[in-house]
Amino acid sequence: MVLLPRPTPVQTLHDPLLERAGVELLIKRLDRVHPLICGNKWYKLKYNLPAAREQGYETVLSFGGAWSNHIHALAAAGRAYGFETVGVIRGEAPRSLTPTLRFARDQGMRLHFxxxxxxxxxxxxxxxxxxxxxFGDFYWLPEGGSNALAVRGCAEIVADVDQAFDVIACACGSGGTLAGLVSGLAGRRRALGVAVLKGATFLYDAVRALTAADYDNWHIDLDHHYGGYAKTTPDLLAFMHEFEARHAMPLDQVYTGKLMSALYDLIARGAFARGSTLLALHSGGLQGRAGLA
Ligand SMILES: Cc1ncc(COP(=O)(O)O)c(C=O)c1O
Structure with missing residues (x-):
């Protein structure tokens, strides 16, 4: 069983802020890697699903909240690749399911609250x-899908970028994607994670634990969480609105909106040298926009 990524474009942003700062900002559109198994989720599942099959599992079980991108992607992947899936969902069963959980159920995922x-x-x-x-015997995927095989998959994101860059940036929830980028860079250039949770200093240990070698060419921005996980502020929403209109690129409010807003803020403050090229991952998550309503 082999999962092959569809080639994804890199979009160059044109913006007066970037011109003033002398910084180039490229966006790797991983949201386009698969119509349903989007963004970093595709790379996280790339080696996990074949491992589950090789180990003889028919069921994959994982964990997440009512708006989880990971649960959404896993449900679609289970259907596409012939696995039973179980989503263990945080919190009591609601009277009506979120669109995320309705989708997961419709893909055949069994939901357990x-x-x-x-x-x-x-x-x-x-x-x-x-x-x-x-549920019987199952292949255990941790919350957010972040395990060693997910890191191996996410490391390949670096190789899937043809353009030259100095810094590669991603949104950080559990740290698996950043750990993959750090592994893929193998000590060259820099990686930047933008934490979407408040006070997420634990992410340093999480990324170190998931990264085999002791690299130091990465860091995590802890200042752009906008109040905490899945929290938003009017400023963040206004930024997203303007960004989407200017660049014709949809963002989600939990991950990619915070990433782009953080990068704009850091660029405006002169955090990147003139002449540098940043490459930011559009890691998907667009299904979660329904949560804005
Ligand atoms: C759309 C999106 N981007 C980024 C992330 C952050 O990834 P990680 O949990 O590997 O830090 C997630 C969560 O997994 C996500 O759903």
């Missing part, structure tokens, strides 16, 4: 046993 307290203890042997009793 765990109270927030149980969800926090999801690695606990008793809860794992309960899941095995209900």
């Amino acid at each position: 765990l109270s927030r307290a149980d969800y926090r203890r999801k690695h606990n042997a008793e809860i794992v046993e309960r899941l095995r009793t209900e």
Whole structure:
């Protein structure tokens, strides 16, 4: 079983801010890698699904919230590649499903809701046993899909970029994508992660734990979370609105909107040398825009 990526374009942004700063900003449109298995999710699943098959699993089980891009992508991937999927969802079953969960269910994913307290203890042997009793044997994918095989897949994003760049940037939730970029760079050039959670210093340890070698050509911006995970501010929404209109590129409010807004802010503050080229990942997540309504 082999997952081959569709070639994805790189879009050059034209903007007076960039001209003033003498910085080139390129966007790798990973949101176009697959119609349903979008962005970094595709790369995270690239080696996990073949591993599940080789190990003889018919079911893949993973975790996420009611708007999870990962759950959405996994459900579509299960249908496309012939796996049963189970989504263990944080929180009590709602009276009506979010569009994300409706989509997942319609793709054939079985949804299992765990109270927030149980969800926090999801690695606990008793809860794992309960899941095995209900769903049989399964391939375990962690929340956000970030494990060693996901990092191996995300490392290939670097090789899938033909253009020269000095810094590659991505939004950071669990740190798996950034760990992949750091691995793919193998000590050359720089990687920048923009944390979308508040106070996410844990991400440094998470990225180090997922990265085999001890590289130091990367860092995480902790200042552009806009109030915390999935939180927005009027400033962020106004930025997204203007960006989308100017560049004809949709963003989501949880990840890519914060990434682009952070980069614009950093560029305006002179954080990047004149003449440098930044490459930012459009990591998908557009299905979550329904959450804005
Ligand atoms: C659209 C999107 N971009 C970026 C990320 C961040 O990736 P990671 O969790 O690997 O840090 C996620 C979450 O997984 C995501 O859904």
